[in-house]
Amino acid sequence: MDTTEKLHIVMFPWLAYGHTMPFLELSKFLAQRGHQISYISTPKNIGRLPKLPSHLSSNITFVEFSLPRVHGLPSGAESTSEVPIDKVPYLKKAYDQLQVPLTEFLNNSNVNWIIHDFAPYWLPEISTPLGINLVFFSILTATVFVILGPPSVLLGDTRKWPEDFTVVPEWIDYPCNIAWKLHELVNHQQCMDDDVSDLQRLGLAIQGCQFVTKRTCYEFEPDEIKLLTKLYQKPVIPLGLLPPSLPSNEDERDENWEAIKSWLDAKGEKSVIYIAFGSEVNLSAESIRQLALGIEKSNLPFVWVVRKRPMGEGQMDSHQDLIPPGLEERVSNRGLVLRDWVPQVRILAHSSIGGLFTHCGWSSVIEALKFGRPSILFSGACSDQGLNARLFHARKVGLEIERNEVDGSFTSDSVAETIRQVMVEPEGEAIRKKAWAMREIFDNEELNKDYLDRFSRFIEDFAA
Template identity: 25%
Template sequence: MSAESQPPCHVFLLTFPSQGHMNPTLRLGKKLASKGLYITISTTLDFGLSLINAGSIGQLPSPVGSGFINFHFWNDGWEKDDLRRRDLDLFMLQLELTGKAALTQTLKDRAGENRPVSCLIGNPFLPWGCDVANDFGLPCFILWVQSCSVFSIYYHYSCKSVDFPSESNPCCDIQLPSLPLLKHDEIPSFLHPYGEYKAIGLSILQQFRNVSVPFCILMDTFEELEKDAIDHMMTICPVKPIGPLFKTLKFSDEKGALSGDFMKTDDCIEWLDLKPPNSVVYISFGSIVHLSQKQIEEMAHGLCNSGFPFLWVMKPLPKDMADCLGLKPHVLPDGFLEKVGERAKIVKWSPQQKVLSHPSIACFVTHCGWNSSVEALSSGVPVLVLPQWGDQVTNAKFLVEQFGVGLRLTRGVTEMRLVVRDEFEKCLRDAIVGPKAEELRENALKWKKAAEKAAVEGGSSETYVDELVSKIKKQSGNAMDVQIKSMCSIV
């Protein structure tokens, strides 16, 4: 095959069907496409339809830089409103059952169409993706969607290198190499004996059976942010900090093109433009977290009493969550909107990356998902932490104690504590005005500068991305021959 007729290097990204996973996956896809690669991003049909309905995906394949991005959706076999989707144990099994077969067939089809996949970039919640890649003899990378510190915690838990909380000793502290002392409620809750959503923890732990295999782990973090954890894990496996991915993108998309949002974003930038610098409180708890109605009411009263303008993301409650978990949509207190008037902007979903980079934003009240955490750090925005579960509780500790950009509201759902209005109002004031606010903003701006330094040409993250692309292109020449041979053995 001549160089002119050879198809472009094809990279297949597999991702878990959720907003928190799609964001870094799409950002990585854009980054690789901008360097001339052909990218396919694959997730479930149900989640794919939400992207399409939100207008987040335009005409496909979409040109990005000198490359292209396409999407591939597989049917997970359940109807959209099937209540089994809320049972994570069942859902994870269903994803493996349907996804593994779909991925196998797709790789065969692409090879048969003279569009062989050069490598697969998998997801920690879908460990079977690398198994399929190995069956085809394809190199497999992992896009780790949490912090390197959390990766280190999972690794040492899987190795049983130290004692972790157990049913017999649920409150023990954990001391790991390169990390500060962790209280029992500061490890990812999926690893705690009394934590919820054990299926997710088990799926993530399955990845570590392959750590000894020379595959690369890509992370949406940067060396300056987690130097000790990254240096430590680099002695164990090939860790590549390539973030913050949204900062490393040198191009801008057309309006509404490839945003990755599962809901249509509301227009709030013009409202922010009318507010003074460092004056607005931004509140958002991601795509999944659903606080109690009482907590929403207390926060509303605290915001009203504070006098600060605020942008509050109050996403609609999905029907299946309401039916399966008995949850109800949030309701604001009577007369609340009349009292706050023009100080308030309530939206269903926001373009968070643009919001956090807006000069009017003073602080961010967050659940501490890793995407939100790294976006806040890279945008120079102080945070008020209200973690719930998973890695959120670990991220909250680091935001407050290690990075020095946040104030703590709670320690997570295990604390079972209501943040009352007066306490919430005081934390808002401490984060926006006075000496503590100056300290938080100074630290936040330091991390913003470090993120920008990592993302520029010659910076640490950009260098790792260039190395990754070079490696992928070098391996792509053998992709067709390898897959044809693998197809014969698999059929």
């Protein structure tokens, strides 16, 4: 890199931990190549990020913008994990007001590139006059964006109703049976901003950038990446999977981990289900009850992580309510319920973990496949999760729980049957083998470094 011009790159993620972390991982890689990074977010979101390695701290500057107050947004909230889903539109309105301090920052800084998320549809109008290039970095799979279509569709009115998204689009030129279910679309509408929809934000972000990069690779989504390049009529550069690293040895002294490890050590190899639905999934009391009964009926050992989520009207309001009364006592010999932060990557790496029961977030499945763990797929019915469930099911690295397509209902029996098939039954052997083989891609440090190198060279060589 000695002969390469050092660039000043702004990172501007959406206000969610699942977004800020991949942006930080990319920041660290670019900083290692000698580029100067200005990572811009709000104080609380920056405060949640892990400490930088000392050798990178001089090349990464965290720039804090206070989030403007917006009527309807709970006081002090700065991320999606701090608001119920029906308040997310107000978070988007507040985020849009960051245009003012960001414009001032760009006017007073010599910035070459902005690597941005889906939300700031207004970036092109402030970056173009300054000669700043834009990269739209999506943390989602290529499959999601193939289903959504080109900017002309995103910004048009050909899809007016939720039902329009439940069929495979006509522009897909490879075998595909992936689409949303009606209940997933109805649920996601709660977090849409009426003034500027997510589809409009995406369309303008894609339209206004120099190129698109995605957290994926040709080894997992070859047809999808190729089609996106055709649909967008501009480069789509896969970034690789950004697989997580295991925490350093000094973190092993964490008290939570020591107790969990001791419990896992007493269980058989690949015998335990790890259950985690993320901090932003809204489930009804009945859904939780059926899930819990199904987990109990499976008769398999499990670790269930229950994370608190700010509740909207009619939703459960405490950790205790999430777990049906009496469950913990009945399964005390084989079930461990955790209500605090847990070292998820360490847990998935443990030899006794045999599968992940997931809401189908891309980051969680990347972590699971890094260690060859198959998934029990239960769509969180938000954003990309339904499409991910179908994608992972189609790739045979997991099995989706059967649900009613209209209202999302399901039975505890279907939960138990799916768990047992993925974990122990002979019919699930192909899924277990396929997931185990995926380590060659998802745990391949050299492969993923090659993708990051190619991305870096692309922006370094890009002719404005």
